[in-house]
Amino acid sequence: MNSASALSFGRMSKIAARFVGTPSVGPLLVLLAFGLIFSLTNPRFLATQNLSIILQQTVIIGTLAIGQTLIILTAGIDLAVGAICVLGTILAGKLANSGYDPIAAMGLAVLACSAAGVAAGSLISGLRLPPFIVTLGILGIITAALRLISAGGAFPVTDEFLGWTGNTVRLNGFIVTYGVIIMLLLYGMVWFLLNQTQWGRHVYAVGNNPEAARLVGIPVGRLLLSVYVLAAFIYGIAAWLALGRIPNADPNALQTANLDSITAVVIGGTSLFGGRGGLIGTLIGALIVGVLRNGLTLAGIDPLWQDLVTGILVIVAVALDQLTRGRR
Amino acid sequence: MTPVEPREPVATAPVGVVLEARNVIKRYGHITALDGVDFELRSGEILAVVGDNGAGKSSLIKALTGAIVPDNGDILLDGQPVHFKGPLDARKLGIETVYQDLAVAAALDIASNLFLGRERRRPGFLGNVLRMLDKKGMRAEAERSMAELKFRLPSIGSAVEALSGGQRQGVAVARAALFAKKLAIMDEPTAALGVRETGQVLDLIQAIRQRGLPVVLISHNMPNVFEIADRIHIMRLGKRAAVVSPKTHTMADVVAIMTGAAKFEEPAASASR
Numbered sequence A: 001m002n003s004a005s006a007l008s009f010g011r012m013s014k015i016a017a018r019f020v021g022t023p024s025v026g027p028l029l030v031l032l033a034f035g036l037i038f039s040l041t042n043p044r045f046l047a048t049q050n051l052s053i054i055l056q057q058t059v060i061i062g063t064l065a066i067g068q069t070l071i072i073l074t075a076g077i078d079l080a081v082g083a084i085c086v087l088g089t090i091l092a093g094k095l096a097n098s099g100y101d102p103i104a105a106m107g108l109a110v111l112a113c114s115a116a117g118v119a120a121g122s123l124i125s126g127l128r129l130p131p132f133i134v135t136l137g138i139l140g141i142i143t144a145a146l147r148l149i150s151a152g153g154a155f156p157v158t159d160e161f162l163g164w165t166g167n168t169v170r171l172n173g174f175i176v177t178y179g180v181i182i183m184l185l186l187y188g189m190v191w192f193l194l195n196q197t198q199w200g201r202h203v204y205a206v207g208n209n210p211e212a213a214r215l216v217g218i219p220v221g222r223l224l225l226s227v228y229v230l231a232a233f234i235y236g237i238a239a240w241l242a243l244g245r246i247p248n249a250d251p252n253a254l255q256t257a258n259l260d261s262i263t264a265v266v267i268g269g270t271s272l273f274g275g276r277g278g279l280i281g282t283l284i285g286a287l288i289v290g291v292l293r294n295g296l297t298l299a300g301i302d303p304l305w306q307d308l309v310t311g312i313l314v315i316v317a318v319a320l321d322q323l324t325r326g327r328r
Numbered sequence B: 001m002t003p004v005e006p007r008e009p010v011a012t013a014p015v016g017v018v019l020e021a022r023n024v025i026k027r028y029g030h031i032t033a034l035d036g037v038d039f040e041l042r043s044g045e046i047l048a049v050v051g052d053n054g055a056g057k058s059s060l061i062k063a064l065t066g067a068i069v070p071d072n073g074d075i076l077l078d079g080q081p082v083h084f085k086g087p088l089d090a091r092k093l094g095i096e097t098v099y100q101d102l103a104v105a106a107a108l109d110i111a112s113n114l115f116l117g118r119e120r121r122r123p124g125f126l127g128n129v130l131r132m133l134d135k136k137g138m139r140a141e142a143e144r145s146m147a148e149l150k151f152r153l154p155s156i157g158s159a160v161e162a163l164s165g166g167q168r169q170g171v172a173v174a175r176a177a178l179f180a181k182k183l184a185i186m187d188e189p190t191a192a193l194g195v196r197e198t199g200q201v202l203d204l205i206q207a208i209r210q211r212g213l214p215v216v217l218i219s220h221n222m223p224n225v226f227e228i229a230d231r232i233h234i235m236r237l238g239k240r241a242a243v244v245s246p247k248t249h250t251m252a253d254v255v256a257i258m259t260g261a262a263k264f265e266e267p268a269a270s271a272s273r
């Protein structure tokens, strides 16, 4: 081999290494692989209409996964993610249906969601209880409370403002709901917080090494509280997006939100051990979950199989995380 | 073993004393890590703190920097009592510390670790309103201060977990040197270092002293201690067993006091000799 080709080979392998080393590339390849499989097995999959449906179906899990990412980055986990969001839809729906101003109703619902985040964050940062147990407890409490409030049944929510996020705009024949746009805006804003501000730096530091964070003077407790409150606030926004998708408040909705949001985050390359990963990966991860569910539905496969596949996916992703962590 | 004669009486007057601790007690359950320890750091000096494993050296400096809150005792900075509620309080007063376990975030890069907890923001609207980090400025400053340490390092953007143990120690030391305004405390900063790197850290400690700041150096390496310390604070069983000068005492003397083989007479008794 002459020196020139050795050089270009060295440079190319360097570029390749950087490319593969970029954490979002793996998830992107998985997304493309699933897309390829589904488009080969079903020509309808790649239809513009179906792609815009996938995006719409991804909105709720995609938005919930933003909050879940923040929490997992601090080495926590949120098992109340779906319950808090459902709390938002039921409260907003009940208040609006009983004659409250819909904007105030939605505002109060988002506040109530944030309050659940205050409760979780205070218990975790103040009493140092494990996030797993705290959010599991909150899941139980909210689920039971909602069934009591709504007497077990779903009810329609027909208010125009509450359904506003379901409106669509047409971009080159591609139909996009306001909800999709709001989700993408949220991704952009939280990405900025995580990557460009001191707060974001501290989220990573606390997730990496909480004792080091404390020793350099980061207010670890306050930071954790802010993360849980911001996450729950985002779940509240997700409640609004959910009402835009389906004008119905159902206490039994979003049963798979825990599985789906955690899967999106972990497939997206964020480590369950905290301190590594980010939102771009999560967006791709949420799309993977959306593509998977959509593709399997198109293939006429029972939804239970979708949960099964998602379950396998999350375990594989965590196993990969564990393996690469062991290498460090 | 022969008893060690105290040849240099320890001053008790607070003249030129920067940081002082009196009768500090810290218990962990039924373990008494600090059993009424006294401490005195004078302006412009390098004070070594030595002692066996578990003697309470790290506990002492953690009590001095607010990393632990002592059960009892007083801490005085420039003669004024201070009550640090956390490490941030001490950092705000210009006290910088290299902790024994380094306090670095492994997945973050060198520059982020150097500025951890005191990130710089961009000027103007971007920084004040959007709270944007001045990543470029911090990187440049990090380059500069790592160059000052003369450590061989991969790029300033590499994650700390990709560094060797010694290089990580270099990051922690550089951070303390960069931010110390009042004094610096280093808990075994050369424990993982080779000969060359140890020399570079010792140089840096002397450079900090040149800036007029006193330095506390915890070390098990007696030759290093005798090379650069002005005074040696010897810990034994959670107490200060003695403070000696390397000019008047030998390494054997220090080891003897450290292990309890020799008794060091009370400073008051020695002063009356």
Ligand SMILES: Nc1ncnc2c1ncn2[C@@H]1O[C@H](COP(=O)(O)OP(=O)(O)OP(=O)(O)O)[C@@H](O)[C@H]1O
Pocket: B028, B031, B032, B033, B051, B052, B053, B054, B055, B056, B057, B058, B059, B060, B100
């Ligand atoms: N967080 C803790 N919980 C319980 N006991 C502790 C804790 N930290 C220190 N100790 C105990 O306090 C005593 C003093 O520990 P310290 O770390 O101060 O010793 P050291 O002199 O720094 O030792 P080394 O030279 O090994 O670093 C030891 O007996 C130790 O077991």
Ligand SMILES: [Mg+2]
Pocket: B057, B058, B059, B100, B187
């Ligand atoms: Mg120690």
